[in-house]
Amino acid sequence: MVSLALEKVSARYGHRQILSDASTPEIEGGALTALLGANAAGKSTLFRRIAGQLPGAGAVRLSDANETDLRYMPQDTAMSAALTVYESIILALKQGGGGWRLSASELASVDDVLHHFGLGDLADRQLPELSGGQRQAVGIAQTLVTRPKVVLMDEPTSALDLYRQYEVLDALQNYARETGAVMVLALHDLNQVMRACTTVMALAEGRILATGLTLEVLTPDLIARLYGIDSRVERCSRGCPVMIVDGPARPAVR
Numbered sequence: 001m002v003s004l005a006l007e008k009v010s011a012r013y014g015h016r017q018i019l020s021d022a023s024t025p026e027i028e029g030g031a032l033t034a035l036l037g038a039n040a041a042g043k044s045t046l047f048r049r050i051a052g053q054l055p056g057a058g059a060v061r062l063s064d065a066n067e068t069d070l071r072y073m074p075q076d077t078a079m080s081a082a083l084t085v086y087e088s089i090i091l092a093l094k095q096g097g098g099g100w101r102l103s104a105s106e107l108a109s110v111d112d113v114l115h116h117f118g119l120g121d122l123a124d125r126q127l128p129e130l131s132g133g134q135r136q137a138v139g140i141a142q143t144l145v146t147r148p149k150v151v152l153m154d155e156p157t158s159a160l161d162l163y164r165q166y167e168v169l170d171a172l173q174n175y176a177r178e179t180g181a182v183m184v185l186a187l188h189d190l191n192q193v194m195r196a197c198t199t200v201m202a203l204a205e206g207r208i209l210a211t212g213l214t215l216e217v218l219t220p221d222l223i224a225r226l227y228g229i230d231s232r233v234e235r236c237s238r239g240c241p242v243m244i245v246d247g248p249a250r251p252a253v254r
């Protein structure tokens with residue numbers, strides 16, 4: 001079983017300490033985990049630290065996987081190159097090496113991500129011609145085409161319309177179930193979190209404030225502490241938990 005755990009992880013930019021002693025129990029693969037926190041809480045910094053892009057004290061422990069199995073999708077994926085969607089996904093596939101010849105299984109992986117992220121009709125389009133939502137879907141496809149075992153995604157649905165948000169979160173859940181991958185997604189929409197993510201980790205003041213099962217951890221009290229918002233959880237007409245925002249509470253912990 002693939003898993004990820006943090007042991008007293010720290011990170012800084014110059015003299016500015018952003019994360020201190022961030023620790024989690026084992027986050028198991030096979031389902032989605034949400035990384036929550038207010039703006040500037042340090043979510044992207046934590047991803048960079050886990051991905052080995054920032055040094056710092058503490059340990060990132062992976063079980064059944066190593067650093068080469070990890071892919072990090074940043075918030076803003078620059079896509080100015082004059083490549084088609086198809087070419088850009090092949091480039092992402094081949095960045096780990098292995099020469100330019102494509103095996104049958106690699107071709108199947110490319111077709112698979114194109115299909116699962118609704119990109120089949122866009123395969124021949126140039127990247128700079130795409131809309132923001134289309135670019136985000138391409139970024140997700142590029143991230144998953146190598147079938148990584150550990151996936152960190154920074155706000156992967158921020159540019160998507162309502163229907164595409166559900167579609168993409170469903171596809172990500174399926175990917176996690178099929179591959180057993182650990183998938184941590186920084187998300188701001190708590191209703192998406194309640195629908196799609198089995199577990200959450202909440203970040204504030206450079207520390208992990210809470211981790212655990214979404215419906216147990218994501219209480220109105222935690223939401224007030226993280227975001228300064230009064231809220232309650234109710235059920236939608238289909239029985240899914242949804243968060244109702246009542247309004248600002250007190251200043252959020254930052």
Ligand SMILES: Nc1ncnc2c1ncn2[C@@H]1O[C@H](COP(=O)(O)OP(=O)(O)OP(=O)(O)O)[C@@H](O)[C@H]1O
Pocket residue numbers: 013016018037038039040041042043044045046075
């Ligand atoms: N390259 C950098 N150099 C210096 N400080 C940085 C750098 N990147 C981020 N920071 C600072 O680190 C803190 C955490 O930023 P980070 O991007 O990790 O937050 P975040 O939780 O991902 O925020 P958001 O929800 O707004 O994307 C912020 O105060 C930010 O200004």
